Amino acid sequence: MARHPGEAPAAVEETLRLDPPLIGWLRTTTRPLTLAGTDLPEGARLLLLMHSAARDEAHGVHAPGTFDHRRTGTPPTLNFGAGIHYCPGAQYTRLVAGRTLSTLTQALPGLALTARSPAPRPAGLVLRRPTLLHVHWQRHDR
Numbered sequence: 001m002a003r004h005p006g007e008a009p010a011a012v013e014e015t016l017r018l019d020p021p022l023i024g025w026l027r028t029t030t031r032p033l034t035l036a037g038t039d040l041p042e043g044a045r046l047l048l049l050m051h052s053a054a055r056d057e058a059h060g061v062h063a064p065g066t067f068d069h070r071r072t073g074t075p076p077t078l079n080f081g082a083g084i085h086y087c088p089g090a091q092y093t094r095l096v097a098g099r100t101l102s103t104l105t106q107a108l109p110g111l112a113l114t115a116r117s118p119a120p121r122p123a124g125l126v127l128r129r130p131t132l133l134h135v136h137w138q139r140h141d142r
Contacts, residue, residue: 003109008102011069012094013077016054018067019118020079021129023051050078110138 029044040046054077055064061074080090087093105111112135119130 005102005106007069008105009094009098010071011101012097014067014069014071016077016079017061017071017074018054018065019128020051020054020077022079022127024049025081053078108137110140111135112137 025048027046027048029040029042029046031042033040053059054074055061056075057064059075062071080087080093114134114136119134120132121128121130
């Protein structure tokens with residue numbers, strides 16, 4: 001990454017696809033409906049888990065459990081919502097994350113994640129974030 005800072009935005013997108021901070025939305029039905037063969041009344045509370053959509057091989061996601069920042073042709077993620085519920089800060093968040101990743105890898109080119117998976121996270125059903133990332137740094141003389 002340090003040699004190719006232009007790849008940072010793609011790495012951010014792949015991170016969002018593989019390990020998103022938001023895996024679902026809470027919704028309430030506004031009318032009776034049938035969903036996947038189940039009848040739901042008006043006012044039913046639903047937890048819609050869309051995390052798996054970004055890993056669906058039926059929609060062209062090859063090797064869905066593998067991080068590949070050069071991946072192409074995957075469907076867009078729903079991490080920032082959609083339609084009228086699209087997050088107004090989505091582009092800013094992507095920009096800051098990409099710039100941070102690019103700057104950090106250029107400043108510390110020997111920095112790498114230590115193979116500890118998964119990163120510890122606070123208990124939570126919907127919103128997830130790592131509380132700690134284990135890294136190591138091998139200094140490269142300039």
